[in-house]
Amino acid sequence: METNAAKLNFNDTQKAFAYKNDFQLKKANWLFGMMQYGWLVKIGTRLTPWAIRLGLPIKSLIKHTIFEQFVGGESLAETKPVVHLLNKFKVDVILDYGVEGGEHDEAKYNKEAEQFIRVIEFAGSQANIPFISIKITGLVSSMLLNKLSISNPGAGKYPAGVEMNLASLSAPETQAWQNLISRMHDICRMAEKSGIGVMIDAEESWLQDPIDYVADLMMAQYNQNNFIVFNTIQLYRTDRLSFLKRSIDNAKQKGYLPAMKLVRGAYMEKERKRALEMGYPSPIQADKSKTDKDYNEAIAFCQSLDYPISIIIASHNEQSTLLAAAKSQVHTNPKLEIHFSQLYGMSDNLTFNLSDHGFRVSKYLPFGPVNEVIPYLMRRAQENSSVSGQTGRELFLIRQELGNRKKGS
Ligand SMILES: Cc1cc2nc3c(=O)[nH]c(=O)nc-3n(C[C@H](O)[C@H](O)[C@H](O)COP(=O)(O)OP(=O)(O)OC[C@H]3O[C@@H](n4cnc5c(N)ncnc54)[C@H](O)[C@@H]3O)c2cc1C
Numbered sequence: 001m002e003t004n005a006a007k008l009n010f011n012d013t014q015k016a017f018a019y020k021n022d023f024q025l026k027k028a029n030w031l032f033g034m035m036q037y038g039w040l041v042k043i044g045t046r047l048t049p050w051a052i053r054l055g056l057p058i059k060s061l062i063k064h065t066i067f068e069q070f071v072g073g074e075s076l077a078e079t080k081p082v083v084h085l086l087n088k089f090k091v092d093v094i095l096d097y098g099v100e101g102g103e104h105d106e107a108k109y110n111k112e113a114e115q116f117i118r119v120i121e122f123a124g125s126q127a128n129i130p131f132i133s134i135k136i137t138g139l140v141s142s143m144l145l146n147k148l149s150i151s152n153p154g155a156g157k158y159p160a161g162v163e164m165n166l167a168s169l170s171a172p173e174t175q176a177w178q179n180l181i182s183r184m185h186d187i188c189r190m191a192e193k194s195g196i197g198v199m200i201d202a203e204e205s206w207l208q209d210p211i212d213y214v215a216d217l218m219m220a221q222y223n224q225n226n227f228i229v230f231n232t233i234q235l236y237r238t239d240r241l242s243f244l245k246r247s248i249d250n251a252k253q254k255g256y257l258p259a260m261k262l263v264r265g266a267y268m269e270k271e272r273k274r275a276l277e278m279g280y281p282s283p284i285q286a287d288k289s290k291t292d293k294d295y296n297e298a299i300a301f302c303q304s305l306d307y308p309i310s311i312i313i314a315s316h317n318e319q320s321t322l323l324a325a326a327k328s329q330v331h332t333n334p335k336l337e338i339h340f341s342q343l344y345g346m347s348d349n350l351t352f353n354l355s356d357h358g359f360r361v362s363k364y365l366p367f368g369p370v371n372e373v374i375p376y377l378m379r380r381a382q383e384n385s386s387v388s389g390q391t392g393r394e395l396f397l398i399r400q401e402l403g404n405r406k407k408g409s
Helices: 022-035 038-054 059-070 076-088 106-124 142-150 171-194 205-222 240-254 268-278 288-304 318-330 348-356 374-383 389-408
Strands: 092-097 131-134 197-200 229-234 259-263 309-314 336-343 361-367
Touching (some): 022 389, 076 361, 106 131, 142 171, 171 205, 240 259, 288 318, 288 336, 309 318
Parallel strands (some): 092 361, 131 197, 309 336, 336 361
């Protein structure tokens, strides 16, 4: 199907919400309405993880509200109907097994790696799951990642193409690091065999250096002929546009295919708070317009290259999405693969209108037990508690569609 950016209309709520019946749409209206109360979200995001840890009986409440809106299910079997529903609307899925963080023993990390391999097998058996996503913090100790970030020159600014400095690690830590690399090879090998892309999520800046290192290492091996491994670039960081350029240069020099997911970034408050408390300059842009500028420049840069590259525009921002869609038609880099993506439960007006006009677009769809996806859900609640910008728009569009359906009935 021909793509058509000129005809894209992100206000078409009929297309945006065609996959939801009236009851589901009213429920979304209620949920987004509740999330507009900043004080409620503040209390909720503090108390919920604590209540889950204490085993208080709130699981069912969470499952039928915020979980249902943003997560596919607790298991692959529960998630399957959502995957099929999206396929009916020509929407792909980035399947995300929602484990992250936590200090565990090696046996637990091995189990998580096995689960990722099962997720890849499942993805390979479905028509519309070209990618899975993983968080490195689900596969290794965050304390180790932090130590590696700090012990490398220019912490937070890992120079693409440079070896990790492992000299500061104890023998068990060195073993744990090697175990991570071996788990990643197992995952990427299976992905290569199944033709499934693996997106490595970007996390907090104080863990990110070794994550970038692992991403580059895997890209160099598995992206020889196809786009299998993707790194994630958070443009809310002041140093990431130049990091993106260096990573692409590094790929060119070493002769592999760079693949990048472009995001603004999900940990802004946490980043700023830590920098303030520990007295180092915040790695985050001074204001939103600077983040937007770097984000749009990153897209334009990838579009202007004369080298094969795959990028995922992972954003709910209408302007960035339109810009990328419009440029993808007129431009420049014939070897560019471009794919759009929004989180499941957010910005349906972008997803379903993009797919309707022939663009490759997916929903980032997490699944996992309720207690495992709590950090993800708390980030979504915080992200959607602002009345300004895109998030207030979510509620506006849902209400507009509810109004239209009422008039039409
Ligand atoms: C498919 C997909 C995958 C994702 N993967 C990751 C990932 O791996 N790692 C990750 O961190 N996030 C990830 N995200 C989350 C993503 O970072 C947030 O959804 C995103 O930041 C929200 O921004 P937006 O592009 O949708 O646009 P907008 O809503 O226009 O922008 C909001 C964002 O702008 C930035 N911002 C807001 N205010 C300021 C300010 N005052 N100063 C500077 N910057 C500001 C923040 O990053 C904020 O989140 C992913 C999102 C998607 C859709």
